[in-house]
Amino acid sequence: MADRYLSFTATAPGRFLTRRLGLPQPAALRRWSPEHPSLTGSLLHLTAGTTALDLAPVLARTGLPVDGSADPAAVVLDATGVRDVDTLAEVHAALHPVVRSVATSGRVVVLGSPLDAAADDHHRAAVQQALEGFVRSLGKEIGRGRTVNLVRLTDASAAESTLRFLLSLRSAYISGQVIGVGAEGPEGTVDWALPLAGRTALVTGGARGIGEAVAETLARDGAHVVVLDIPQAEADARRVAERLCGSALALDITAADAGDRIAAELPDGIDVLIHNAGITRDRRLVNMPADRWGSVLDVNLASVLRTTDALLAKGALRTGGRIVATASIAGLAGNAGQTNYGASKAGVAGLVRSLAPRALAEHGVTVNAVAPGFIETKMTAAVPLFIREAGRRMNSLAQGGLPVDVAETTAWLAHPASGAVNGQVVRVCGQSLLGA
Numbered sequence: 001m002a003d004r005y006l007s008f009t010a011t012a013p014g015r016f017l018t019r020r021l022g023l024p025q026p027a028a029l030r031r032w033s034p035e036h037p038s039l040t041g042s043l044l045h046l047t048a049g050t051t052a053l054d055l056a057p058v059l060a061r062t063g064l065p066v067d068g069s070a071d072p073a074a075v076v077l078d079a080t081g082v083r084d085v086d087t088l089a090e091v092h093a094a095l096h097p098v099v100r101s102v103a104t105s106g107r108v109v110v111l112g113s114p115l116d117a118a119a120d121d122h123h124r125a126a127v128q129q130a131l132e133g134f135v136r137s138l139g140k141e142i143g144r145g146r147t148v149n150l151v152r153l154t155d156a157s158a159a160e161s162t163l164r165f166l167l168s169l170r171s172a173y174i175s176g177q178v179i180g181v182g183a184e185g186p187e188g189t190v191d192w193a194l195p196l197a198g199r200t201a202l203v204t205g206g207a208r209g210i211g212e213a214v215a216e217t218l219a220r221d222g223a224h225v226v227v228l229d230i231p232q233a234e235a236d237a238r239r240v241a242e243r244l245c246g247s248a249l250a251l252d253i254t255a256a257d258a259g260d261r262i263a264a265e266l267p268d269g270i271d272v273l274i275h276n277a278g279i280t281r282d283r284r285l286v287n288m289p290a291d292r293w294g295s296v297l298d299v300n301l302a303s304v305l306r307t308t309d310a311l312l313a314k315g316a317l318r319t320g321g322r323i324v325a326t327a328s329i330a331g332l333a334g335n336a337g338q339t340n341y342g343a344s345k346a347g348v349a350g351l352v353r354s355l356a357p358r359a360l361a362e363h364g365v366t367v368n369a370v371a372p373g374f375i376e377t378k379m380t381a382a383v384p385l386f387i388r389e390a391g392r393r394m395n396s397l398a399q400g401g402l403p404v405d406v407a408e409t410t411a412w413l414a415h416p417a418s419g420a421v422n423g424q425v426v427r428v429c430g431q432s433l434l435g436a
Helices: 004-009 012-021 056-060 085-095 122-141 157-166 209-220 231-243 258-265 290-313 329-333 339-363 385-393 403-414
Strands: 043-049 074-081 107-112 147-152 178-180 200-204 224-229 247-250 270-275 317-326 366-372 425-428
Touching: 004 012, 004 385, 043 056, 043 085, 056 157, 074 085, 085 122, 107 122, 107 157, 122 147, 147 157, 157 403, 200 209, 209 224, 209 231, 209 270, 209 403, 224 231, 231 247, 258 290, 270 290, 270 403, 290 317, 290 339, 317 339, 317 403, 329 339, 329 366, 329 425, 339 366, 339 425, 366 403, 403 425
Parallel strands: 043 074, 074 107, 107 147, 147 178, 200 224, 200 270, 224 247, 270 317, 317 366, 366 425
Antiparallel strands: none
16 A cells, blocks of 8 residues: 555655644655665765774675765764773764765664673673664664664674675665674675575465565575465465466465475475564454464464474575574564564564574574564555554654565575574664664
């Protein structure tokens, strides 16, 4: 369903009226397309603190010219060397003069140190933690479709895929996020144009909505996509698969032997496993019968646990593989009428954080999650008008996201060069005002 308010605020009368009434004034977001594949403008590189990373080679490969332009499309502030309150003041000194000039739909990326690196220095730990409050607050005030994110890292080369993503049009609906990047470098030579060429990606619930967008985006990046959905949706799954030159698999993901059947259908293994299948059965807890609770937990959480365990045990996920599960801000912040859904999606986040280090150590596979906020789908189009409008406006970008926003985030986490990103739950919510 079209966002008529967003369209209205793009007109002269709309701008005048919303300004006079103090209403949200969302900027139409620029997203990736073959015709417009990158931000337009330059990148400004700033530093704060006593030391700095060697970022020049990585930033030069983003495709944005690195210069001192007065109107940058993106700003990267290296604050990894901030160690005390005095050097924290350099963050303000660096960004205060330039924030106003960042282009519409521009990017601000702040780099910080991992918090465990400051475990023995409580002054450094305090100011590095302070960067999170700074970034989230700036994200809520910067406006004009601009985003602000924090990346914690120690090695610039290991963070290249993350920096490329956050400094691109693919991250249009990602703001106020804190992303940890480990020290694992890229695995061999990376084809940035077709990073998933020669790889097989399985997308559950891939016949429609967000799942279909994920399948399309992974296919764009070169993957052979297997579109898995329930038997009742087999025709839709085949339609999507044929369009993407992939294949379809009709299977109830809640079946006890689902993992075994997937492994049998794909004997050569899987490189990317996307757990997207999910359902809602909303009611307040006092009115929720056991079957509505059980069905949501079975599809959204139990099936993810069972199939992941089975595929890892069988070695069906190749070394260097990626698992990306779908959580939700409902699981992180809660939502009235969704105790079942919220529990299931919080469970996904717990799975990711627990399994990620073991999966990487034992199988060479990373495990991450995306947590969508209000995304414009057929499901949200059926939400009552006033609730729908509240969902759209209650984020820093004052609009709903699109399925492609979730898909682009999933593709970044599935990227062969994203091996240093592990155990992360990344919200795709325009920095929702709900939760942290």
